[in-house]
Amino acid sequence: MPESVPVRCPACRRSHRYTAPSYPCACGAPVAPPLDLDGVPSPAGHRAWDEEWVTVRCEHCGLRGEWPRPELGCPCGTVLLIPVTGPRASVPAERPEHPAARSAPVRTARDAVTAAVRYLRRLGHEDVHRADRRSPSGIGLVGRGVLAQVDPSARPATARDVECLWLAAMTESAACLYFSVGGYDEETQVRADALGVPLFLLDLTGTPRPANGPADTLDADGA
Incomplete structure (x- = not known):
C-alpha cells in the first residue's frame, strides 16, 4: 500500500x-x-x-x-x-535536439516526459518546460502557445483527464496534447475527438503514436 x-x-x-x-x-x-x-x-x-x-x-x-x-x-x-527518504536523483537538463533525433525507451516517468518533450520540440515548441502548477494527473508541460499532459502511469487516461487539460488550454488560449503510457478507453477517445484534443500513446520504444483523429492530423502536419 x-x-x-x-x-x-x-x-x-x-x-x-x-x-x-x-x-x-x-x-x-x-x-x-x-x-x-x-x-x-x-x-x-x-x-x-x-x-x-x-x-x-x-x-x-x-x-x-x-x-x-x-x-x-x-x-x-x-x-x-513532500519530503522523501533516500537520495534525490540528479537529472541533467534537457537540451534541444535535432527533430530527427532517435527515440529512447520508456522505462520511467522521466523517460515518458523526455519522449513528450522531444515530440513537442519536433513540432517547433523549443521552450517547453514543466508547468509550475501540479496537474490533476500526471505531469504538466507548458510552452509558448501549448500545454501538454504526460501520464506515465499504467492506468488508461480518462475523459475527465482530457477535459481538464482542454479547459486549462482554453483558459491560456493555447493548443494542447495528451501523452499516455497506459492508453485510452473508447469514451476518452470519443471525448477527445469532440474537443479536438490530440491523444498520443507512449509505447515502450519512446515513440509517441497518434491515438485519435486530431493526433493523426497533427502528426502528419508536423512530420
Missing part, C-alpha cells in the same frame, strides 16, 4: 492527507516514493528541472528508477514539496 502522511499548509494552515502516487516499474510492479514521516513539507519556490525527480528502488526487482518528486497542491494556491 502507498504511504500517506498528514500535511499542513504553512500558508493557510489547512490540513491535508497526502498519499504517495504509484508508478509502474519496468518489471511491472507498482513503485511509490518512500515518504519521510518525520519531514516537514515546504512551499515550492523556483522550479529547476534537475530537482524535480527522486530516485526510488523497486522492492520487487531492486531496479532503481527516477520518478517525479511528490508534491501537493493546496486550494490556497501553495504547492507543497
Whole structure:
C-alpha cells in the first residue's frame, strides 16, 4: 500500500492527507516514493528541472528508477514539496535536439516526459518546460502557445483527464496534447475527438503514436 502522511499548509494552515502516487516499474510492479514521516513539507519556490525527480528502488526487482518528486497542491494556491527518504536523483537538463533525433525507451516517468518533450520540440515548441502548477494527473508541460499532459502511469487516461487539460488550454488560449503510457478507453477517445484534443500513446520504444483523429492530423502536419 502507498504511504500517506498528514500535511499542513504553512500558508493557510489547512490540513491535508497526502498519499504517495504509484508508478509502474519496468518489471511491472507498482513503485511509490518512500515518504519521510518525520519531514516537514515546504512551499515550492523556483522550479529547476534537475530537482524535480527522486530516485526510488523497486522492492520487487531492486531496479532503481527516477520518478517525479511528490508534491501537493493546496486550494490556497501553495504547492507543497513532500519530503522523501533516500537520495534525490540528479537529472541533467534537457537540451534541444535535432527533430530527427532517435527515440529512447520508456522505462520511467522521466523517460515518458523526455519522449513528450522531444515530440513537442519536433513540432517547433523549443521552450517547453514543466508547468509550475501540479496537474490533476500526471505531469504538466507548458510552452509558448501549448500545454501538454504526460501520464506515465499504467492506468488508461480518462475523459475527465482530457477535459481538464482542454479547459486549462482554453483558459491560456493555447493548443494542447495528451501523452499516455497506459492508453485510452473508447469514451476518452470519443471525448477527445469532440474537443479536438490530440491523444498520443507512449509505447515502450519512446515513440509517441497518434491515438485519435486530431493526433493523426497533427502528426502528419508536423512530420
